[in-house]
Amino acid sequence: xxxxxxxxxxxxxxxxxxxFAYAMVPEESVALDLISDAYSxxxxxxxxxxxxxxxxxxxxxELSFYRKKLSHHIMKEIYQLALKKGSMxxxxxxxxxxxxxxxELDLRSRAxxxxxxxxxxxxxxxxxxxxxxxxxxxxxxxxxxxxxxxxYQDTREVNV
Amino acid sequence: MNVxxxxxxxxxxxxxxxELESKFESAIQDDPKIQEIIERKKDELVLINSLIPARKTTxxxxxxxxxxxxLINDEILTEEKTSFLDKVAKVLDTTVLEF
Numbered sequence: 001x002x003x004x005x006x007x008x009x010x011x012x013x014x015x016x017x018x019x020f021a022y023a024m025v026p027e028e029s030v031a032l033d034l035i036s037d038a039y040s041x042x043x044x045x046x047x048x049x050x051x052x053x054x055x056x057x058x059x060x061x062e063l064s065f066y067r068k069k070l071s072h073h074i075m076k077e078i079y080q081l082a083l084k085k086g087s088m089x090x091x092x093x094x095x096x097x098x099x100x101x102x103x104e105l106d107l108r109s110r111a112x113x114x115x116x117x118x119x120x121x122x123x124x125x126x127x128x129x130x131x132x133x134x135x136x137x138x139x140x141x142x143x144x145x146x147x148x149x150x151x152y153q154d155t156r157e158v159n160v
Numbered sequence: 161m162n163v164x165x166x167x168x169x170x171x172x173x174x175x176x177x178x179e180l181e182s183k184f185e186s187a188i189q190d191d192p193k194i195q196e197i198i199e200r201k202k203d204e205l206v207l208i209n210s211l212i213p214a215r216k217t218t219x220x221x222x223x224x225x226x227x228x229x230x231l232i233n234d235e236i237l238t239e240e241k242t243s244f245l246d247k248v249a250k251v252l253d254t255t256v257l258e259f
Contacts, residue, residue: 003233007226014225015217022215032221036228043236051237099213113212122175148211149204 001053009055009063013071016119020075023114024082026103027092034085038077046073076129079111101148109144116141161187163194172201 021031021038043050055066082089086107096103102110108130115121115129126137161183170176171184188194217225 003230003237006233006237007230010229011222011226014222014229018217018221018225019213019215023213026213028221032224032228035225036232039229040232040236043232047236099211102211102213113208117209117212118214120175145208148208152207 001050001055005055006050009067009070012067013074016071017074017078019118020111020114021078023102023110024078024107025089025092026096026099030089030092034078034081035074038081039074041081042074042077072125072129075115079107079129082107101151105144105147108140109147112140112144113148163187163191168194168198168201172198172205 017035018031021034022028025031025034053066055063058066093103102113105113111129112126115126121129123134123137126140127134130136130140132140161180163184167176167180167184171181176184188198
């Protein structure tokens with residue numbers, strides 16, 4: 001694959017990559033760093049196979065599938081890197097005022113919510129993203145949803 | 161059709177297979193209890209979606225990211241350089257053999 005073609009595919013993925021990185025850390029410059037670092041890691045790991053990929057002959061459906069795959073792997077690297085930088089990112093998370101209940105969740109729950117709700121990931125893709133089994137997903141879903149709605153459930157109980 | 165929670169969840173999220181959708185809808189038609197569950201789940205879904213940040217990428221940010229990624233591609237993907245060197249090596253090999 002030529003660099004120009006890879007660049008044009010990446011351009012389409014940018015909004016989703018930013019959305020995901022911003023879900024990991026709510027500070028623009030840190031989120032952008034996270035994307036660059038994760039993309040470097042992804043490319044170092046996969047440069048050989050990416051060069052061999054011949055996307056020139058793909059039709060629009062195949063190209064869309066290719067982009068999904070690319071986005072999946074880059075977001076996975078963003079997530080892995082965010083986990084490693086955990087304590088460094090925490091200070092940014094503590095400053096946040098909007099979407100407080102979301103940012104109070106751990107990284108895994110945040111990743112789970114944005115993947116399943118914003119990007120419409122199904123179980124198979126989630127299992128591949130988190131390298132886990134189906135029963136783990138049930139736990140992740142429960143933790144993420146209950147954590148996010150914690151304040152709302154409390155309020156409802158008080159109102160009743 | 162036996163309606164399960166998996167069906168309800170898939171229906172609320174709009175991912176119930178099309179062939180099951182009409183069967184599901186007719187199965188719940190006369191069941192106010194399930195309809196109530198569906199309404200509650202729909203409300204919950206709206207609430208969850210409203211609590212997840214939906215960051216919109218500005219033109220400026222998109223340009224910054226695009227430039228960064230292109231720079232990384234230039235640094236890491238050395239396809240052209242390798243193939244050019246290969247070509248030179250091949251020419252030299254051929255030349256040596258011919259002599």
